[in-house]
Amino acid sequence: MPSNIDSPIAYFCAEFAIDSKIPTYAGGLGVLAGDLMKGAAEVDFPLIGIGLLYKGKYFNQKITEEGLQVEENAGYDPETSLTLRRVTVKGKPLNIEIELDEKFYVTAYQIRLGERTLLYLLTTDIEENSDVWRVALDSDYCCGADVELRQQMILGLGGVRLLKSIGVNPSFYHFNEGRPCFAAWEIAKLLMIDLKINFEAALLAAKQKIVYTNHTLQESGNLIYDLDLVKSYAEKYSRFVKVKPEILIKDGVEEDKKGFGITRFALSVSKKASAVSKLHFEFCKDYWKEFDWTYVTNGVHFGTWQREKFRGGSIGDAEIWDYHAKLKDSLLREVIERTGYGYDTKKLVIGWARRIADYKRFEGIFENVERLKQIIKNDGRPIQILMAGKAHVGDRYGIESIRRIIELMKGELSGNAIFVPNYDLELARKMVAGVDVWLNTPVVGKEACGTSGMKALANGVINLTTNDGWVSEVDLTSCGWIIDDNNLSGSFCDIVEREIGQIFFERDKDGLPLNWINRMRKSIELSKRFDIREVLNQYKQKLYL
Numbered sequence: 222m223p224s225n226i227d228s229p230i231a232y233f234c235a236e237f238a239i240d241s242k243i244p245t246y247a248g249g250l251g252v253l254a255g256d257l258m259k260g261a262a263e264v265d266f267p268l269i270g271i272g273l274l275y276k277g278k279y280f281n282q283k284i285t286e287e288g289l290q291v292e293e294n295a296g297y298d299p300e301t302s303l304t305l306r307r308v309t310v311k312g313k314p315l316n317i318e319i320e321l322d323e324k325f326y327v328t329a330y331q332i333r334l335g336e337r338t339l340l341y342l343l344t345t346d347i348e349e350n351s352d353v354w355r356v357a358l359d360s361d362y363c364c365g366a367d368v369e370l371r372q373q374m375i376l377g378l379g380g381v382r383l384l385k386s387i388g389v390n391p392s393f394y395h396f397n398e399g400r401p402c403f404a405a406w407e408i409a410k411l412l413m414i415d416l417k418i419n420f421e422a423a424l425l426a427a428k429q430k431i432v433y434t435n436h437t438l439q440e441s442g443n444l445i446y447d448l449d450l451v452k453s454y455a456e457k458y459s460r461f462v463k464v465k466p467e468i469l470i471k472d473g474v475e476e477d478k479k480g481f482g483i484t485r486f487a488l489s490v491s492k493k494a495s496a497v498s499k500l501h502f503e504f505c506k507d508y509w510k511e512f513d514w515t516y517v518t519n520g521v522h523f524g525t526w527q528r529e530k531f532r533g534g535s536i537g538d539a540e541i542w543d544y545h546a547k548l549k550d551s552l553l554r555e556v557i558e559r560t561g562y563g564y565d566t567k568k569l570v571i572g573w574a575r576r577i578a579d580y581k582r583f584e585g586i587f588e589n590v591e592r593l594k595q596i597i598k599n600d601g602r603p604i605q606i607l608m609a610g611k612a613h614v615g616d617r618y619g620i621e622s623i624r625r626i627i628e629l630m631k632g633e634l635s636g637n638a639i640f641v642p643n644y645d646l647e648l649a650r651k652m653v654a655g656v657d658v659w660l661n662t663p664v665v666g667k668e669a670c671g672t673s674g675m676k677a678l679a680n681g682v683i684n685l686t687t688n689d690g691w692v693s694e695v696d697l698t699s700c701g702w703i704i705d706d707n708n709l710s711g712s713f714c715d716i717v718e719r720e721i722g723q724i725f726f727e728r729d730k731d732g733l734p735l736n737w738i739n740r741m742r743k744s745i746e747l748s749k750r751f752d753i754r755e756v757l758n759q760y761k762q763k764l765y766l
Contacts, residue, residue: 228392229267229337230765232257233380233401235372236361237272237340239332240304241646244277244295245342247361247613248576249672250436252646253497254397256522256672260753262335263524268757269389271380271401273372274299274330274342278360279614282643288627290612290620299344305330308341308387316349317382319374321457325354327379343379363614366446370454373483377403378458385411393765396433396491398442399483405431405490406469410462420462424490432764433491434517435484435505437669439580441613443484448474451481488512493764497670500693504666517759518691519670520751527679528654531745538738539731545657545681545741552655555641555648556607562639564605569725571685571717572656574609574644577619580667583610584622586660588710590633596714597637602722605637607656609644649673654680657737658721660713661686665706678748681741685716691751700743 236251237258246252254270261268277295285291299305308315308329316326326349332340345354357371381404384391394408405427412423436442451473455466462469473486488494494514496502502516523532530536530544549566557563564570577583587593597604608626612619623640630638641648653659659677661668661684671690678684684701686692687709697703702720705712724736 228390229269230393230395230760231269231271231380231384231389231391232395232397233271233376233404234397235273235376235400237270237342238646239334239340242295242297243302243304244275244280244297245272245361246646247611249670250398250442252649253436253519253672256520256525256753257756258334258338258340259522259525260520260757262338264754264757265335265337266757267337269338269384269391270340271376271383272340272342273358273361273376274305274344274346275358275361276346279363280360282611284623284627284640284642288624288631288640290623292614299330299342302330304332305342306332308383310386315383315386316347317379317386319378319382320461321374321454323351323354325350327375327383329379329383341380341383343375343383345375360614362441366450369444370446370450373400373403374454377401377405378407380404381407381411391430394431395760395764396431396487398434398436399444399487402473402483402487402490405486406458406462413462420464421468428490429492431491432493432495433487434495434497435501435669436497438501438504438508439578439667441578443482445475445480445482448479448481485509495760495764498690498694500666500690501669515763517756517763518694518751519672519675520753520756521672521675521679522753523679523748526650526653526676527748531680538733538735541681541738541741542733548651548654548680549656552607552651555651555655556639559641559643559648560639564637564639565603568603568605568637569658569722570605570607570656571658571660572607572609572652572682573660573662574607574641574649574652575661575671575673577610577612577616577622579618580664582662582664582709583608583619584626585662585709586713587626587629589714590629592714593710594633596718596722597634599722602726603637604717604722605639606634607639607641607652609641609648609652611644649676653677653682656682657725658683658685661689661692662704662709662713663687663689665689672751675748675751678744678751681745683721683737683740683744685713685721695747695750700740700747 234254236246238246238251238255277297279292280295281293283291329341408427409423412426455469459466472489473481496505496516497519506514627640653676659682668689674684687704687706702716
């Protein structure tokens with residue numbers, strides 16, 4: 222497909238991270254989607270994002286004196302935003318009518334990122350709706366299966382109807398993860414009308430216009446719902462397409478005949494499926510053998526994540542080290558503002574920050590606390606550990622993990638370890654540039670791609686990571702270290718004590734760590750492989766054709 226296509230790509234995703242204060246993201250999925258939108262705007266690619274405008278009921282993370290995570294309301298009001306604009310038709314707000322258990326309305330706000338790159342965020346929090354629909358988007362990923370399905374109906378059905386209402390006829394619909402899957406019903410309904418064919422024929426025709434990207438093999442991203450619950454929504458929708466509800470849901474029925482899988486349904490109604498790294502691709506092919514897979518390794522938006530001095534021309538050793546020191550100072554100020562605690566930026570600073578889930582092994586390096594304590598409190602080579610991340614609402618394991626680690630940081634590791642609360646885009650941007658080492662500890666095969674390490678690379682921050690996701694596609698020998706997946710804590714301590722600490726604190730006559738700076742340069746050079754604009758090019762070549 223030529224790059225100057227007339228019809229846009231409709232990019233459906235349950236999260237978009239565009240602005241730190243707009244509560245429309247929870248983790249890497251939203252950050253990737255936001256980066257793709259910004260990259261498309263830079264190259265004037267016609268990409269129309271369709272997402273959900275959550276109200277952020279549990280968006281802000283607070284930490285109590287006991288170290289427990291408490292979720293607070295972001296208090297976000299789109300009507301007061303300078304970023305969002307209400308979608309109107311002839312000067313009146315556009316309200317899209319949908320009827321399921323009752324009639325309700327979906328309205329939208331718009332963010333214009335470029336001339337042909339726009340993001341629409343859908344909401345049902347308007348006076349015309351009953352409370353059951355007004356509260357459906359209070360928060361992302363919470364509140365039970367029925368609320369989750371309501372969110373997915375708003376995204377899928379509402380998104381397609383929005384595009385129809387504003388006169389957009391996409392060349393492809395890209396389902397970024399499984400939650401937008403019910404858009405297939407509405408796409409098929411439009412084709413029924415346009416082509417004057419029955420629903421089953423229309424769904425086959427719709428398949429030629431739908432592509433899908435899987436972002437994780439974890440259950441949380443491949444939800445399976447009670448079949449009767451999904452069937453109850455199908456029954457309400459079926460009368461509009463004149464088929465039995467079983468026809469609407471058959472492509473998502475799991476082998477046990479009791480569950481409906483949004484991933485299985487999205488795969489079944491898509492022409493092509495993509496994974497987000499080569500390693501993830503191999504797992505996807507093995508897990509969902511009957512579908513047509515390819516892969517496009519994720520990337521990052523350099524304009525957002527890479528500091529300006531690292532883009533482009535040459536930079537001297539002293540200049541690169543001085544600039545890195547300034548970025549460390551900037552992060553320090555942010556940490557003090559958020560926690561009240563500071564540290565000496567001349568220490569080797571190791572950062573870990575991402576959504577907290579069991580497979581990411583938030584507690585992984587703390588298995589042998591005594592050895593860790595000896596290493597980080599070494600007077601000659603002092604180390605500062607910074608950690609940040611949120612557990613999903615109701616994730617008792619994640620919340621308890623945070624409490625345990627904060628207890629260690631207040632006790633045995635006091636003075637050399639800080640947990641920084643309320644991890645968001647603003648903190649992430651400062652951390653990936655303001656630490657010396659970026660720590661990544663997922664169980665190999667569990668992190669589909671992981672892009673935080675790419676952002677660190679782009680700023681000359683050295684990766685210390687298990688060999689998962691994007692890392693398995695590159696050679697980090699000259700610019701990073703690989704942790705033994707089967708001996709996480711021991712391997713981490715060995716590498717930090719015997720290699721990282723020695724290289725970082727080794728100085729020439731001018732006080733510069735030349736070996737370390739060389740690794741920084743090679744990291745920045747390697748990061749060029751992961752430009753989000755190349756992701757878009759790969760989508761064009763592998764999906765949008």
